Amino acid sequence: xxxxxxxxxxxxxxxxxxxxxxxxxxxxxxxxxxxxxxxxxxxxxxxxxxxxxxxxxxxxxxxxxxxxxxxxxxxxxxxxxxxxxxxxxxxxxxxxxxxxxxxxxxxxxxxxxxxxxxxxxxxxxxxxxxxxxxxxxxxxxxxxxxxxxxxxxxxxxxxxxxxxxxxxxxxxxxxxxxxxxxxxxxxxxxxxxxxxxxxxxxxxxxxxxxxxxxxxxxxxxxxxxxxxxxxxxxxxxxxxxxxxxxxxxxxxxxxxxx
Amino acid sequence: xxxxxxxxxxxxxxxxxxxxxxxxxxxxxxxxxxxxxxxxxxxxxxxxxxxxxxxxxxxxxxxxxxxxxxxxxxxxxxxxxxxxxxxxxxxxxxxxxxxxxxxxxxxxxxxxxxxxxxxxxxxxxxxxxxxxxxxxxxxxxxxxxxxxxxxxxxxxxxxxxxxxxxxxxxxxxxxxxxxxxxxxxxxxxxxxxxxxxxxxxxxxxxxxxxxxxxxxxxxxxxxxxxxxxxxxxxxxxxxxxxxxxxxxxxxxxxxxxxxxxxxxxxxxxxxxxxxxxxxxxxxxxxxxx
Numbered sequence: 001x002x003x004x005x006x007x008x009x010x011x012x013x014x015x016x017x018x019x020x021x022x023x024x025x026x027x028x029x030x031x032x033x034x035x036x037x038x039x040x041x042x043x044x045x046x047x048x049x050x051x052x053x054x055x056x057x058x059x060x061x062x063x064x065x066x067x068x069x070x071x072x073x074x075x076x077x078x079x080x081x082x083x084x085x086x087x088x089x090x091x092x093x094x095x096x097x098x099x100x101x102x103x104x105x106x107x108x109x110x111x112x113x114x115x116x117x118x119x120x121x122x123x124x125x126x127x128x129x130x131x132x133x134x135x136x137x138x139x140x141x142x143x144x145x146x147x148x149x150x151x152x153x154x155x156x157x158x159x160x161x162x163x164x165x166x167x168x169x170x171x172x173x174x175x176x177x178x179x180x181x182x183x184x185x186x187x188x189x190x191x192x193x194x195x196x197x198x199x200x201x202x203x204x205x206x207x208x209x210x211x212x213x214x215x216x217x218x219x220x221x222x223x224x225x226x227x228x229x230x231x232x233x234x235x236x237x238x239x240x241x242x243x244x245x246x247x248x249x250x251x252x253x254x255x256x257x258x
Numbered sequence: 259x260x261x262x263x264x265x266x267x268x269x270x271x272x273x274x275x276x277x278x279x280x281x282x283x284x285x286x287x288x289x290x291x292x293x294x295x296x297x298x299x300x301x302x303x304x305x306x307x308x309x310x311x312x313x314x315x316x317x318x319x320x321x322x323x324x325x326x327x328x329x330x331x332x333x334x335x336x337x338x339x340x341x342x343x344x345x346x347x348x349x350x351x352x353x354x355x356x357x358x359x360x361x362x363x364x365x366x367x368x369x370x371x372x373x374x375x376x377x378x379x380x381x382x383x384x385x386x387x388x389x390x391x392x393x394x395x396x397x398x399x400x401x402x403x404x405x406x407x408x409x410x411x412x413x414x415x416x417x418x419x420x421x422x423x424x425x426x427x428x429x430x431x432x433x434x435x436x437x438x439x440x441x442x443x444x445x446x447x448x449x450x451x452x453x454x455x456x457x458x459x460x461x462x463x464x465x466x467x468x469x470x471x472x473x474x475x476x477x478x479x480x481x482x483x484x485x486x487x488x489x490x491x492x493x494x495x496x497x498x499x500x501x502x503x504x505x506x507x508x509x510x511x512x513x514x515x516x517x518x519x520x521x522x523x524x525x526x527x528x529x530x531x532x533x534x535x536x537x538x539x540x541x542x543x544x545x546x547x
Binding site: 036050185209215223233234 | 400423
């Protein structure tokens with residue numbers, strides 16, 4: 001595997017995202033929704049900030065999920081559809097390198113968009129509250145980046161198994177579903193009788209727990225940082241699942257008939 | 259280039275219009291006595307409004323769900339504990355909660371103690387804040403206001419939203435004028451509600467210490483209370499309604515007493531004792547004056 005070739009492939013993916021203007025549309029939407037909300041006068045009381053954090057972070061999460069999944073889902077299928085995959089593979093580049101390059105490109109692009117969102121968030125809430133960056137926010141951003149990487153890997157794998165629209169739908173449902181219900185699975189498994197508890201236990205064990213990466217409540221309510229051990233465990237968890245998804249994607253793409 | 263400029267200009271116009279509408283209150287445009295939100299949402303407004311109150315309660319508890327606790331926002335008489343952090347104070351209801359937790363543990367089936375499930379729970383507990391804290395201090399207590407504001411806007415018929423908002427504004431943030439304005443709006447939308455008149459009377463009594471206005475508001479509250487119960491205070495209702503009745507009478511008697519109208523205070527206390535014979539305060543006023 002050559003790093004140079006992988007980076008060359010990923011550079012194209014980054015350019016593609018910013019050329020498609022999805023990010024700009026999302027950015028403008030975040031601004032259009034957040035700025036008027038931050039200007040509302042609540043009973044003449046100034047300096048209220050937590051609701052802005054809540055709404056802005058929700059928007060950032062929603063748009064990051066949409067941008068990540070839609071961008072990653074069209075990386076390889078797009079090349080196949082446009083038939084640009086053939087000249088690409090005729091070059092001295094392996095299929096594994098192509099998948100990893102596409103994954104890295106999609107990840108860099110989504111992460112770039114995410115960081116722009118967070119920069120806006122910091123400015124918006126900083127102006128309101130006069131407090132800019134907290135360590136909890138930095139941890140939150142780091143975990144959100146891990147989430148984006150993980151979702152990218154999952155979607156790239158999905159894009160090799162399903163049609164683009166089916167992949168986008170499935171990835172959106174799985175991601176949002178796990179974010180909402182993931183934390184309740186252990187309780188459900190413990191409270192149910194067989195065979196429901198066994199099924200829930202298997203699901204709970206196999207799925208990537210995306211809710212681990214959601215530190216919004218801590219950021220909104222100034223609840224401080226996550227224990228450093230847990231923080232690094234979650235990062236390692238993301239790394240493990242990402243490498244599994246990317247390895248599977250490489251394996252599938254190597255056997256795929258184009 | 260021109261196309262992009264026009265698009266940008268359109269977005270900016272939309273943004274400016276949004277800010278303008280929210281600031282000027284034009285979005286509250288009235289049509290046949292119902293505003294735009296009312297027309298769009300219908301009866302779901304009340305549900306939405308109640309959800310906003312719950313959200314405010316979660317904010318009060320530092321992001322932790324706590325609507326079923328005895329001392330939530332809907333219960334005004336909350337006691338602060340001594341264990342403070344910089345901005346919030348920790349919760350000290352260990353006895354109540356431990357009892358509850360014990361009861362829950364007994365009811366739930368045997369817990370699965372498998373390593374992975376335990377590990378997932380541990381991580382989630384660390385990532386999501388647990389163990390609720392209360393907002394403490396004007397700088398932080400104001401954080402619940404957006405949701406109370408939204409609750410009032412979502413459904414002007416939600417009396418609880420007005421009560422909690424006005425209590426918060428007057429008692430916690432010292433914004434009595436704003437609280438009274440809000441209550442007046444609430445009374446406009448809910449002319450039969452004795453609770454809003456009672457909240458108004460309470461603000462006049464304390465912190466404003468304007469006993470004349472307290473008397474006037476409390477009289478209105480009593481009249482509305484009687485109207486609601488067909489003028490038969492001896493045949494009530496729920497415990498909270500009886501407590502409200504007692505509260506109104508206490509404000510009347512105490513305002514009379516503080517204005518030096520001792521005979522009126524005594525006769526009111528005598529009347530009050532007919533409905534609340536065990537009330538020590540009314541007994542004391544009746545005996546001493």
